[in-house]
Amino acid sequence: MSRLVVVSNRVAAITGGAAGSQGGLAVALTAALREYRGLWFGWSGEITDEFTGQINFQRQNGVTTATVDLEEQDVEEYYDGYANRTLWPLFHYRVDLAEYEREFAEGYQRANERFADTVLPLIEPDDAIWVQDYHMIPLGAELRKRGCKNRIGFFLHTPWPPRRLLLTLPEANELVATMFAYDVIGFHTDEWLQSFAEFVIFENGGTFEDGILRLGDKEIRLLVCPIGIDCGEFASLARGEQAQKTLEQMRVSANNRAMIVGVDRLDYSKGLEARFLGYERFLRENPDERKEVFLLQIAPPSRGTVEAYQDIRGSLEGIAGRVNGAYADLDWVPIRYVNHGYPRDVLAGVYRAARIGLVTPLRDGMNLVAKEFVAAQDPDDPGVLILSRFAGAAVQLKDALLVNPYSAEEVADAIRTALAMPREERIRRWKAMFENIQNEDVVWWRQRFTQALLGEPVPEPEVLEISNVAQR
Structure with missing residues (x-):
């Protein structure tokens, strides 16, 4: 692997000292990027009148960041809308607060397409790509559509809701189907992993054995990988x-x-x-x-x-x-x-x-x-x-x-x-x-996931057999 390319909704400012106000995820990813001469790509947090895909590069403390501005409509529909008013409450079991609006889903898809178009020219043949969190679930599929052959992993930092809650999302099956573009998907706990696998098994006829989730001719490696701190x-x-x-x-x-x-x-x-x-x-x-x-x-x-x-x-x-x-x-x-x-x-x-x-x-x-x-x-x-x-x-x-x-x-x-x-x-x-x-600190977390992303053996904790789990 020549580099690790991290893609997330927001890119944290890279600070050299420990006294900064970076959150735990930012600190963890920064350390991984330094180790692998990495690139961190995402939204700048700024709004532009017209999306051009122009990238702002910065390099500090061994990490290169690449950010793009989004249009106001993208922010309203992709970020404020689908990410924070649809997926966030749903993934935290608050169906009563989830808003299912068609324009939110369309804006979410459009923003992920724009992210894929923009980051693809930055990806080198030997890079491993690590997509972060619910903002960018379809990104792997969009990169595959554009011919990306790299190893791509996805890590979910929120819970994954039980099957019957997820079914309240109108496009649930389509969203889950896009995730089979990833080689590895990581979850913090076995509960979240099991909920994801159960949806694929009971709704789509998939199978899960030895950590591999299969659906037709596609398969994903599922990994329990709780994030730690330094x-x-x-x-x-x-x-x-x-x-x-x-x-x-x-x-x-x-x-x-x-x-x-x-x-x-x-x-x-x-x-x-x-x-x-x-x-x-x-x-x-x-x-x-x-x-x-x-x-x-x-x-x-x-x-x-x-x-x-x-x-x-x-x-x-x-x-x-x-x-x-x-x-x-x-x-x-x-x-x-x-x-x-x-x-x-x-x-x-x-x-x-x-x-x-x-x-x-x-x-x-x-x-x-x-x-x-x-x-x-x-x-x-x-x-x-x-x-x-x-x-x-x-x-x-x-x-x-x-x-x-x-x-x-x-x-x-x-x-x-x-x-x-x-x-x-x-x-x-x-x-x-x-x-x-x-x-089980942040180094353990990132090494465990990157080993799986590179196709290396990773010790698996004991997990439940899906066939023995009562349908939720």
């Missing part, structure tokens, strides 16, 4: 100057109270409303604990043009206001609700200062915040991770306090348990989780 780097970040400064700032601000922290994009899939209600129940049922604890919720806004995101922001502000109005005192506010993001080194200090990490999405492909929280802890006095059973990370981080995020009772009980947990048990749980995120 555990050592993040642990070092938590011991760094900025993190230590933040740690001291938070300790002074906490005034000897236990801090519970949540860090999430402002998104309905993250379960923030249910989280606030669980915390409210804890306050109501534990009056003696009220002024001994507070919740810091960091929730930077996203996708502000989508109505569902506007609604959740209003709802959260309402709940936070009600809880604070009911329980706050002159020298204590139970919820600190912050609507902007922070650099990774600042967050590392926040995580290290927290007694509890509250990570309770209603449905999540992985959730790297859970892993970052663990990596940032003081080994001699670690905090406790409370984690949703419905996050992909729960498969690996079994020593967290696992909860049903829909149950305010379970969340309230877990907070009480975490606050009372002895130091010895906190250390035992933390060690087990830290060992996992250290062993």
Whole structure:
């Protein structure tokens, strides 16, 4: 393989230091691209009056990025529409929020065709192509139509919905059919892999054996490949100057109270409303604990043009206001609700200062915040991770306090348990989780997927036999 070509909806700015605000996926992909002299292609985030396919190249820290501008109609229909108002809610089991509009599907297809036309001249014969996420499901098929013979892999960073939910998508069969253009498809968990395979088996008559999904004369290798973080780097970040400064700032601000922290994009899939209600129940049922604890919720806004995101922001502000109005005192506010993001080194200090990490999405492909929280802890006095059973990370981080995020009772009980947990048990749980995120880190993730993409043998975890799985 001469290079790795990564294609994704957005291309992150390549930074040299660890203190930037890049997300976990951006950090992971940047590392893979450096290793393979890579090219990262995608949308610039900018709007143009007319799509020309003109590419803006930049090279920094060993990685070349190539971006194109999209027309306003493309953004409205492909990104705001099909990606974020159709696929995102559907893939997170929120059929009630999914909007099925024909122009959205047409815009999604048109944008992927434009991406294929633009990136194809940049691809060299020996390149391996790694397409990222639900924005670009048909891209592999579009590249094949244009004569691309390279190995092409696809990785889904969200859940894949059960068969009967996916059938609510009018073009579900057509969308799934395009995915047989890929050589390898990766999922964070066996559950998401099984859901995809079941759709092909029960709706199209495919077969699945030894990790290979077949439909007619076509086949794909399916791979469970949970993404990790750079555990050592993040642990070092938590011991760094900025993190230590933040740690001291938070300790002074906490005034000897236990801090519970949540860090999430402002998104309905993250379960923030249910989280606030669980915390409210804890306050109501534990009056003696009220002024001994507070919740810091960091929730930077996203996708502000989508109505569902506007609604959740209003709802959260309402709940936070009600809880604070009911329980706050002159020298204590139970919820600190912050609507902007922070650099990774600042967050590392926040995580290290927290007694509890509250990570309770209603449905999540992985959730790297859970892993970052663990990596940032003081080994001699670690905090406790409370984690949703419905996050992909729960498969690996079994020593967290696992909860049903829909149950305010379970969340309230877990907070009480975490606050009372002895130091010895906190250390035992933390060690087990830290060992996992250290062993199955971002290097393990990218090597596991690229090995499969190159057709090399990859050890497979034990998976369910589809024939024995009850139809969902």
